[in-house]
Amino acid sequence: MHNIKDFRDNFENFKKILKFRNYENNLDDVLHLDKENRNLIQEKEKLEMEKKSISKTKDQSLFVKSKEISLKIDKLSKKQKEIKDKLDIILKAIPNIPLKDVPLAKDEINNKEISKSGEIKNFNFEPKSHYEIGEKLNMLDFDLATKTTGSRFVFVKDKLAALERAISNFMIDTHTQKNGYKEISPPLMATENTMFGTGQLPKFEDDQFEIKFDDKNDRKFLIPTAEVILTNMVKNQILNLKSLPLRLVASTPCFRKEAGSYGKDTKGMIRQHQFYKVELVSIVENNKCNEELERMTNCATKILDDLNLPYKKIILCSGDMGFSAEKTYDIEVWLPSEKKYREISSCSSCGTFQAKRMMARYKNNENKTEYVGTLNGSGLAVGRTLIAVLENYQTEDGSVIVPEVLRPYMGNIDKISLN
């Protein structure tokens, strides 16, 4: 969320940049509401001061007047609250402002490639898609999932289930043992306020699965990513400088409605309502966001290096970034069957945008209270890594070589074949 003061001071600039974030609403209302809100606050404070001084005198003859002032204050407060609410509704739905090195453009074709890595393998046969491979092996079952649950779910079975688990464990171990992240096994549900903190609410409610509880005032949602729950660990806190940077990793299922992507990636397990993801979250001093983003992205790409999967790194343009992000790198992995790169990780710095929503702060070395910087990134999406391994490590007879680094996690088998 933006500080209304920054917003006011840089109004024209905000207005211009927000167009490139595909935010088209009229922003002039914000200024009017802000002005009205501040006027009302001033009026109210004047009366409060008067009332306070009366009660200090303990002069009985003034008590009646004090009572009258109270009534006036009530009325003003109510009005002020209404205006403030209106203002907040708009403010809460305005996306973060991109950093200067982010390409200013509305459309994803303006994303910029930063680097390419790894070698694309030449198959001497036509490489199959992951779902063909998986179904032939009898280890991916989409029809069964449709029967029990519905579309966009999958049963992963047998050696592929083990492979999926191996991928997840390998990633977590790497991040905890080599990259300095602390492992967390968090709740998979979050409250409305938690979802607000990272920016999933109020704007993207349609993408979330809500869980029915008995108490209607206490809404709960399945997490669409562990980012939500990990980042909110520091909600409503003032952290000690010594506890920063805080680096957290979790492997969790993620749940997404994928509203608005009907007809997209309907085949296979690229786009599911439920998938595993290893998520990295960093809480840092707010002037260290940029270096932390580089570090985090490197932690993610290192996994692909270790798995020997070809990938490229791109920087997203302003229009393609998520709501809370100020700068985002996407990492795309090569899929032989599609003959193109597909997203497997997204690493973002959110600056202080989420911290302001969460009221997450720290004492800097001058003992001043400041908002923390928050970052999140996939390290990596487990389901999509499984896809990439299946496709890049397939052989002509339909079996799949197990990548070397994963073998210790799979009882040292080196190949998955039809048995």
Place this chain on the structure above:
RNA sequence: GGAGAGAUGGCUGAGCGGUUGAAAGCACCGGUCUUGAAAACCGGCAAAGGGGCAACUCUUUCCUGGGUUCGAAUCCCAGUCUCUCCGCCA
């Protein structure tokens, strides 16, 4: 599910109708001492919001929301959460 206890500043914890934004301790920041560090001693230190170029100043805030009162951290009501005991289940 039944019976109690509690929720106060970054943390621990006093206060239970009137300069209490809140004692004390810890943590943190600055200083003295020390070759350096530690210890000791001295000083500082809540947050949010409003006004002001600034120095500064005002308002709000002691779980949340209502109520009583001229005045509430303190009294009343409702809710949320936490802890202890009993029952039940993993």
